[in-house]
Amino acid sequence: MNTTYNFAFFDEGSKREIRRATLKAIAIPGYQVPFASREMPIGRGWGTGGLQLTLSLIGMKDVLKVIDQGSDESVNAVNIKKLVSNTTGVEVTEHTSKATLIQSRHRIPEVPLTKEQILVLQVPLPEPLRYYEPSETETKKLHAEKEYSGAWLMLFEQIxxxxxxxxxxxxxxxxxxxxxxxxxxxxxxxxxxxxxNEALILLGAGREKKVYAVPPYTKVVSLDFEDYLFQAEIFADKHCRICGQTDVFLDELVDELTDETVYQCNDTSNCLEKLNSVGVK
Amino acid sequence: MTDFEVPVLSVKNLNKQYGPGCLKCRGGESSSLVKNYCQVCGTVYACRNVSFDVFPGEVLGIVGESGSGKSTLMQCLYFDQEVTSGEAYVSDYENGEKNLFQESSQQQRYIRNHIMGKVYQNPLLGLRMNFSSIGNIAEKLIAAGNNHVGMMESRGTELLNKVHIPVHRRKEAPKNFSGGMQQRVQIAKALSNHPPLLLLDEVTTGLDLSVQASVLDLIKSLQRELGISIVLVSHDLGVIRMLADRTLVMLEGKVIEQGLTDQILEDPQQPYTQQLVHSLL
Structure with missing residues (x-):
């Protein structure tokens, strides 16, 4: 552990400021709270929002898991894990159920989260209305007035x-x-x-300097139309080629030599756990 | 039958000033003003004590030279700008008992979305140029509470038909259209939620004569067919003569003359109106 830095890299004042914004975000579910995004040793857009949330919340007893698009071993995940464990000395894990703090880039783990856990998501663009209305002043007004026709309009355009x-x-x-x-x-x-969800979900956008949250047991509804209902990706008749699971999010891989399409678990740690539980043949 | 018809829109003592005002200009009543501009504090009195009523199925024309406050008046009525003081009542909202300018911005948005339609002189203000034409119409329908794609699509197609936009171009963005077509998409958008009140701000200015004629023709026939009330701003007396039942003449922010359109055009009383009518080619 590197002790030349304060615990968890930040000074205590910074951590407190971020936690204060986080508390406000939890109090107003879904509302984007501005915060003073810090300079980080990684570039903006590489998970600084999530990392700042993680560093502001982490304590000695926490167990950390970092995922990058479902993978525990990709460069982004490994580097964030290294930075946090180097400046805190906390235990890191790959097992979703063992972790108390999970920082994730663009996936919610397949293993259901519990009320003991906090999920931190890294966000590149926190504003859902940005494409519809480029001005921040205007989108703030739209949120204040609960005027969301723009969000539905974007879906209508896709249809x-x-x-x-x-x-x-x-x-x-x-x-x-x-x-x-x-x-x-x-x-x-x-x-x-x-x-x-039983766990607290926090979302942090470092470049856009916003924090928002979905507290446990909050109602979250995906937008849709009466005659075009929301639908998750379906992997009918597909299963992971490694562990054989069917009800998980699968990556589609094309073998360029044989032109064969194969499917495999996106959540690597879940795939591995599944394999270990059945045992190696 | 009631003795008097109830106005659809009733505006009382509407004032709009740009600037703080000072002792010298005394709320726009001082004679030291240059037109409606105070040389001491730089305040512009754009609308001064404007009052009028619009009755069901009526077309009210507003004429005046540029800078006379016509467009400011329209922007105030559509809540694009805040009024300095004054009242407005719409019979379709709370039985016409609530002053629209005192309502919250959410309520004002509700009124815009449900009771009014507006066509701007500049289509850039009224349309989202990067969204499809049918999407532009759907935007207003979604804002008015629709959530059925099939219904919105058929309504949009029907309206675009009505304004003579070819069906096969309905999914094209208005930025690809000519000025006249954009103006017609705007009209279709404004009409989409059956507004009892339509605000038209210089709709034909800048269009060539044949397109002008077809847009005017369209407005006239739609107005007859749907029985909507229209407030029509123009500096073109030809447009006013063709469409308006009753006309207000504005000068320097004040209504200087009003009456039946024929009366105004045939027997103008005020020197400015006389000059205006006589300069008609």
Whole structure:
């Protein structure tokens, strides 16, 4: 552990400021709270929002897990894990159920979260209405007046263009019947997991300097139309080629030599746990 | 039958000033003003004590030179700008008992979305140029509480038909359209939620004569067909003569003359109106 830094890299004042913004975010589910995003040893847009939340919350007894698009071992996840454990000395894990603090880039783990856990999501674009209205002043007004026709309009445009809602990720949700929120670019598959989740979900956007939250057991509804209902990605008749699971989010991989398409678990630690539980053949 | 018709829109003592005002200009009543501009504090009195009623199915024309406060008046009525003082009542909202300018911004948005339609002189203000034409119409329908794609699509198509936009171009963005077509999309958008009151701000200015004629023709026939009330601002007396039942003449922010359109055009009383009518080519 590197003791030349204060515990968890930040000075205590910074951590307190971020926690204060976090508390406000929890008090107003789905509302984007501005905060003084710090300079970090990693570039903005590489998870600084999530990292700042993690560092402000982490304590000696926490067990940390970091995921990057479902993987525990990708560069981004490994580096964030290194930074946090180097400046705190906390235990890191790959097992979702063992972790108390999970920082994730664009996935909610397959293993259901519990009320002992906090999920921190990294957010590139926190404003769900940004494409519809470029001005921050205006979008703030729209949120204040609960004027969300723009969010539905964007989905309507997709239906007109592509014949269906075409959000690959980041399908907007209505939180607690009040704020429309960008769920960070998690796949639609993960949207229903946000509804009434037992864990506290925090979302941090470092570049855009916003923090927002979905407190435990909060109602989260994905936006849709009466005749075009929200639908998660379906992997009918597909299963993970490694562990054989079917009801999980699968990556589609194309073998360029054989032109064969194969599917495999996106959540690597869940896949590994599944394999270990059946035992090696 | 009631003795008197109830006005659809009733405006009382509307004032709008840009600037703080000072002792010298005394709320715009001083004779030291240059037109409606105070040389001491730089305040512009754009609308001064404007009062009028619009009755069901009536077309009210407003004429005046540029800078006479016509557009400011329209912007105030559509809540694009805040009034300095004054009252406005709409019979379709709270039985016409509530002053619209005193309502919260959420309520004002409700009124805009449900009771009014507006066509701006500049289509950039009234349309989202990057969204499809049918999406632009859907925006207003969604804002008025619709959530059925099929219904909105058929309503949008029907309206675009009505304003002579070819069906196969309905999914194209208005930025690809000519000025006249954009103006017609705006009209379709404004009409989409059956507003009892339509505000038209210089709709034909800048269009060539044949397109002007077809847009005017369209407005006239839609107004007859749907029985909506229209407030029509123009500096073109030809437009006023063709469409308006009754006309107000504005000069330097004040209504200087009002009456039946024929009366105003055939027997103008005020020197400015006389000059205006006689300069008609």
């Amino acid at each position: 007109m263009k592509y014949g269906g809602m075409a959000t690959g990720a980041d399908h907007p949700v209505l939180v607690h019947d009040r704020y429309v929120m960008a769920p960070s670019p998690i796949p639609r598959f993960d949207n229903p997991k946000m509804n009434a």
